[in-house]
Amino acid sequence: MAELDIVVDRTSEIPLHQQISDAHRAAIASGQLRPGARVENEIDLAARLGLSRPTVRRAMEDLVHSGLVTRRRGSGTVVAPSQVRRQLRLTSLFDDLEAEGRRPTTSVLEFSIAVGSPETTETLGLPPKAGVLTIRRLRFAGGEPLAILTNELPADIAPDYSALGASGLYASLRDKGITIAGATQRIGARVATHAEAQLLGEKAGAPLLTLDRVAYSDSGRIVEHGSHVYRASLYSFDMSIRQ
Amino acid sequence: MAELDIVVDRTSEIPLHQQISDAHRAAIASGQLRPGARVENEIDLAARLGLSRPTVRRAMEDLVHSGLVTRRRGSGTVVAPSQVRRQLRLTSLFDDLEAEGRRPTTSVLEFSIAVGSPETTETLGLPPKAGVLTIRRLRFAGGEPLAILTNELPADIAPDYSALGASGLYASLRDKGITIAGATQRIGARVATHAEAQLLGEKAGAPLLTLDRVAYSDSGRIVEHGSHVYRASLYSFDMSIRQ
DNA sequence: CAGTGGTCTAGACCACTTA
DNA sequence: AAGTGGTCTAGACCACTGA
Numbered sequence: 001m002a003e004l005d006i007v008v009d010r011t012s013e014i015p016l017h018q019q020i021s022d023a024h025r026a027a028i029a030s031g032q033l034r035p036g037a038r039v040e041n042e043i044d045l046a047a048r049l050g051l052s053r054p055t056v057r058r059a060m061e062d063l064v065h066s067g068l069v070t071r072r073r074g075s076g077t078v079v080a081p082s083q084v085r086r087q088l089r090l091t092s093l094f095d096d097l098e099a100e101g102r103r104p105t106t107s108v109l110e111f112s113i114a115v116g117s118p119e120t121t122e123t124l125g126l127p128p129k130a131g132v133l134t135i136r137r138l139r140f141a142g143g144e145p146l147a148i149l150t151n152e153l154p155a156d157i158a159p160d161y162s163a164l165g166a167s168g169l170y171a172s173l174r175d176k177g178i179t180i181a182g183a184t185q186r187i188g189a190r191v192a193t194h195a196e197a198q199l200l201g202e203k204a205g206a207p208l209l210t211l212d213r214v215a216y217s218d219s220g221r222i223v224e225h226g227s228h229v230y231r232a233s234l235y236s237f238d239m240s241i242r243q
Numbered sequence: 244m245a246e247l248d249i250v251v252d253r254t255s256e257i258p259l260h261q262q263i264s265d266a267h268r269a270a271i272a273s274g275q276l277r278p279g280a281r282v283e284n285e286i287d288l289a290a291r292l293g294l295s296r297p298t299v300r301r302a303m304e305d306l307v308h309s310g311l312v313t314r315r316r317g318s319g320t321v322v323a324p325s326q327v328r329r330q331l332r333l334t335s336l337f338d339d340l341e342a343e344g345r346r347p348t349t350s351v352l353e354f355s356i357a358v359g360s361p362e363t364t365e366t367l368g369l370p371p372k373a374g375v376l377t378i379r380r381l382r383f384a385g386g387e388p389l390a391i392l393t394n395e396l397p398a399d400i401a402p403d404y405s406a407l408g409a410s411g412l413y414a415s416l417r418d419k420g421i422t423i424a425g426a427t428q429r430i431g432a433r434v435a436t437h438a439e440a441q442l443l444g445e446k447a448g449a450p451l452l453t454l455d456r457v458a459y460s461d462s463g464r465i466v467e468h469g470s471h472v473y474r475a476s477l478y479s480f481d482m483s484i485r486q
Numbered sequence: 487c488a489g490t491g492g493t494c495t496a497g498a499c500c501a502c503t504t505a
Numbered sequence: 506a507a508g509t510g511g512t513c514t515a516g517a518c519c520a521c522t523g524a
Contacts (some may be wrong), residue, residue: 015512016512036463041489041491042490042491043490043491051514052516053515053516054513055512057491058512065308067426070424070459070462070463071492072461072521072522073520073521074521074523075462075489075521076491076522077490078463080424080425080459081459081463181313182310183484185482185484186481187430187480188452188475188479189432189450189451189452189475191434207450209430209432217313218313219313219318219321220278221324222324232432232433236429237430238427238428239429239430240426240428241428258492260493260494284508295494295495295496295497298494298495300510300511303510314511315502315503315509315510316501317503318502318503318508318509318510319503319508319509320510
């Protein structure tokens with residue numbers, strides 16, 4: 001069993017359990033902990049680091065939740081197979097573009113505040129005829145058009161146009177003290193309209209991945225509705241699930 | 244603040260924390276706890292039920308993780324907005340089919356054990372030339388063809404053909420003592436080939452949602468590789484995310 | 487049998503929100 | 506200032522696995 005070289009810093013603002021899980025994440029990412037390797041058990045790790053077992057345990061639960069390790073009562077904790085991760089990641093074209101150092105860029109097609117349609121105000125949980133900011137952006141990766149992003153937000157929390165360009169939508173909201181607590185989303189597919197195809201440099205009838213998302217803040221308020229379309233030839237969604 | 248009528252059963256096999264989170268799930272689903280409603284705080288709930296705070300806390304963390312509630316330090320726990328859930332669910336055609344009572348059915352197109360291709364054995368983490376079971380099925384909902392499901396499994400854990408038909412793939416594996424601990428998956432889109440279109444009752448060039456999944460057991464062994472295509476006109480993936 | 491994770495207790499102190 | 510969730514401790518008993 002590998003003993004990871006973990007140094008816990010009790011003066012840090014980072015919770016102890018997160019320091020432990022971060023150290024394991026790094027060790028798995030770097031290959032120091034290989035797939036199938038046993039992870040040190042909770043009791044020993046707690047004793048070695050001078051922490052309580054529940055604290056170490058919480059770190060392990062984080063890792064299980066991320067799909068990085070699996071646990072079995074009586075048997076122990078093992079690093080999850082990496083083929084599972086690598087296999088799928090290898091063919092992600094967008095990741096390839098990013099790995100080549102071609103950063104994604106964005107151009108704003110529309111930025112307008114107007115009275116929201118009945119559908120929009122209902123989706124956003126606003127009273128009828130409330131003001132709504134609509135943003136349409138074209139996202140590029142490696143010089144190639146990749147996606148058309150449409151967002152609708154309540155006008156009273158609308159970020160500045162300049163802030164949007166500088167730091168992205170979610171970062172702009174965070175600067176205004178609004179943090180996203182969660183979202184519900186739906187992934188689907190359809191073929192491109194003529195207008196979409198033209199913007200994206202595809203032929204009409206090309207397959208598109210669609211993402212519809214409604215995000216809410218920790219106070220339970222609906223903060224944003226996004227309707228995005230991605231070129232299926234360049235983009236896919238990767239995710240790990242557990243249980 | 245609503246006091247939920249929860250009865251904890253200490254003799255039950257269901258963990259106490261799960262009994263608490265289940266009760267809240269039910270109350271939210273039934274509308275007894277409405278979106279925006281305050282949820283009873285941890286301390287009071289623990290005292291009222293005669294449980295410790297960490298036990299109650301674990302139940303709340305479950306709910307946060309499922310996206311059903313949001314929490315803020317100093318402020319409390321509130322039920323997440325239901326528009327977020329309902330809005331998206333309303334237009335899910337497959338859910339509509341299911342809600343109409345038309346159960347999904349499945350017909351098996353192929354069920355064969357053979358020496359695996361190099362790609363397949365590598366994906367499954369098997370030695371070269373190991374035996375691999377390939378299953379291809381056509382899934383219907385409401386009498387309509389919905390998806391083509393292709394699965395590859397190591398031959399030594401292959402379920403019986405009869406077990407597969409009776410209870411589905413994952414249930415068959417569970418009966419053999421194999422539980423799925425997690426998976427990595429990728430969702431993409433492409434257009435249907437002629438053969439796929441014919442099976443699915445679509446025109447060639449119709450958009451398809453694709454799902455590629457590699458699943459592993461709690462012992463860290465790769466158990467299954469699935470490559471599925473869904474008619475985008477009838478199917479989408481819904482998910483809730485947090486943080 | 488020893489080892490391991492799963493569950494649970496009864497507290498403690500702190501950071502943040504709201505009034 | 507009072508209320509709330511976030512973090513942490515130092516134990517306990519149990520269920521399951523594997524040699």
